[in-house]
Amino acid sequence: MINISPLCLALLTGISFQLTAVVHAESPVTTPSIKQRGLVSQGDVSRLAAVMAKARRGEEICVAAIGGSITAGGLQTKDPKNRYIARVADWFTKTFPKAKVRFVNAGIGGTNSLYGAMRVQRDVLSKKPDLVIVEYAVNDNHPVPMFWGSYEGVLRQILREPQQPALVQLFFMQRKGENAQETQHMLGRHYDLPMVSFRDAWWPEIYSGRAVWETMYADVVHPNDTGHILASELLIALLNDVNAKPESSATASRADLPAPMITDLFATCRYAQGTDLKPTQNIGWTQNADHTKWESPASTDGSIEFGFAGKLLFVGYDIDKDSEAFATFSIDCGQAQPLKNSPNRLPLADDLPAGEHNVRIDFAGSKVPAGSNAKVKIWSVGAAGALE
Numbered sequence: 001m002i003n004i005s006p007l008c009l010a011l012l013t014g015i016s017f018q019l020t021a022v023v024h025a026e027s028p029v030t031t032p033s034i035k036q037r038g039l040v041s042q043g044d045v046s047r048l049a050a051v052m053a054k055a056r057r058g059e060e061i062c063v064a065a066i067g068g069s070i071t072a073g074g075l076q077t078k079d080p081k082n083r084y085i086a087r088v089a090d091w092f093t094k095t096f097p098k099a100k101v102r103f104v105n106a107g108i109g110g111t112n113s114l115y116g117a118m119r120v121q122r123d124v125l126s127k128k129p130d131l132v133i134v135e136y137a138v139n140d141n142h143p144v145p146m147f148w149g150s151y152e153g154v155l156r157q158i159l160r161e162p163q164q165p166a167l168v169q170l171f172f173m174q175r176k177g178e179n180a181q182e183t184q185h186m187l188g189r190h191y192d193l194p195m196v197s198f199r200d201a202w203w204p205e206i207y208s209g210r211a212v213w214e215t216m217y218a219d220v221v222h223p224n225d226t227g228h229i230l231a232s233e234l235l236i237a238l239l240n241d242v243n244a245k246p247e248s249s250a251t252a253s254r255a256d257l258p259a260p261m262i263t264d265l266f267a268t269c270r271y272a273q274g275t276d277l278k279p280t281q282n283i284g285w286t287q288n289a290d291h292t293k294w295e296s297p298a299s300t301d302g303s304i305e306f307g308f309a310g311k312l313l314f315v316g317y318d319i320d321k322d323s324e325a326f327a328t329f330s331i332d333c334g335q336a337q338p339l340k341n342s343p344n345r346l347p348l349a350d351d352l353p354a355g356e357h358n359v360r361i362d363f364a365g366s367k368v369p370a371g372s373n374a375k376v377k378i379w380s381v382g383a384a385g386a387l388e
Contacts, residue, residue: 028202028211028226030233038201038234040171040185044192045242047166051130052243058098063089064106064124066116066154067135069222070172071107076222084170085133087232091239104129112139114146114347117153117266118314118382119273125157129165132158133235137171137179137199138221144346148183153266153384155191159257160267166194168235173199175213175220190261196234198227266384270310273380280358281305284365288377293318296327296363296376305360310383312350313359323374326364332357339376347384354385 055061065071065085073083080086089103106123108115113136124132134154140147158167169188171181179199188195205211216227223231260267272278275291284302285294296302319327319341327339331349339361348359363376 026212026215028205028215028230030201030230030237034201034205035234035237037204038196038198039238040169040181040195040197040200041188041193042238042241043188043194045166045194047164048131048168048194048239048242049246050164051166052096052239052246054130055092055096055099055101056246058096060100060102061092061130062102062104062127063092063131063133064104064127064129065133065135065170066106066120066124067133067170068107068111068139069109070138071105071133071135072109073105073107073228074109074222076218077225077228079225082225082228084228084232084235087229088131088133088235088239091232091236095239095243107135110139112136112142112147113151113154114266114314115316115382117150117157117384118269118271118380120154120157121269122271122273125161125165128163130163131166131168133168133170134158135170135172137181137184138174140180140184141174141178142180146346146350147180148187149263150266150384151180151184152187152260152262153264153269155187155193156257156260156264156267157269159191167191168238169193169195170231170235171195171197171199172223172231173203175217177203177207187261190258194238196231196238198223198231198234201234202230265312268310268386269382269384270308270386271314271380271382273316277306277378277381279304280307281360293377293379295378296361297365298373298375299368300365301363302365303360303362304378305358306381307356307358308381308383309356309386311352311354311385312347312383313352313357314347314380314382314384315359315361315378316380316382317361318377318379320374322372323363323368323376326367326374327362327376329359329361331359333360336362352385357383 092101104127173179218224282304284297285304328336329339330336368374
């Protein structure tokens with residue numbers, strides 16, 4: 001019989017344990033062993049080496065990150081320069097002083113890889129990045145198998161870009177070590193990607209009492225300035241290693257992608273928001289002042305329709321519990337269904353026939369109790385499985 005320690009079991013299975021060790025609040029230090037643990041896999045670094053060769057020649061490069069509120073930084077980081085993507089960009093600037101370095105932070109709070117697959121083309125790939133860091137290990141940590149496919153879609157969209165940007169997976173964690181790393185790690189192995197894990201690096205330190213959660217996190221999910229700095233040190237350790245061996249890393253990059261491990265549904269997505277989001281029909285809905293959302297009428301009935309092409313429909317919307325009883329949607333003039341407040345940002349419809357479709361959203365504002373300001377607000381429409 002093989003004996004497995006509680007710490008190993010926690011790391012292997014994601015089971016949460018109550019910490020009982022006496023802890024101290026010293027500033028955490030990223031030791032060589034922590035850096036080693038944090039490197040899940042170096043993978044194929046030929047694309048990373050190509051980025052550094054470009055920077056070494058003094059050319060312009062762009063580094064980007066896409067993810068949720070951890071990447072966005074939000075109120076958890078007091079200094080935006082400490083956010084991990086800013087520090088990675090700063091590493092390139094200091095390491096290759098002749099290069100012009102710009103960076104894109106495409107993190108949006110409360111979003112998962114389903115939303116990421118819809119917008120990665122618009123918010124990241126349109127900027128022609130040379131390196132993209134993908135961070136969805138926390139926000140994809142739900143029992144929703146669809147996130148496995150949407151995360152693969154984010155990876156495939158990045159990897160198939162003609163300029164062949166480098167891609168690094170980054171895994172953060174929640175308060176008790178939970179994340180979606182297991183599935184995302186399998187996808188990383190499938191595509192032979194570099195993978196860095198904040199969880200693998202720091203969870204053993206926290207569990208053992210050698211480090212304190214509160215020194216690196218502002219709450220149960222979001223790293224503070226120190227947490228972002230520690231994450232950047234793990235990423236920079238990978239970059240330093242590749243940069244130290246430019247000749248051995250400069251192998252030919254694989255242009256052809258392997259077959260999908262889960263699905264190719266999210267490899268082709270269409271997405272519109274803001275001024276690009278134009279209804280095909282509209283009764284009573286208006287745009288807000290900055291044209292970022294379509295809002296239902298507050299006290300009268302209204303409907304709005306959008307056209308889309310694909311096999312899966314994603315609609316980004318805000319709706320509170322008081323509004324749910326008065327909001328419905330229908331696809332292609334089919335039966336009306338309740339419009340729910342879904343914290344996981346799930347699609348409104350999937351398994352649709354390929355081709356053109358129509359979605360209609362109705363809000364019975366006239367039935368809302370007097371004095372209520374309940375509304376439905378739509379900020380994006382996307383579709384997966386669209387034709388090239």
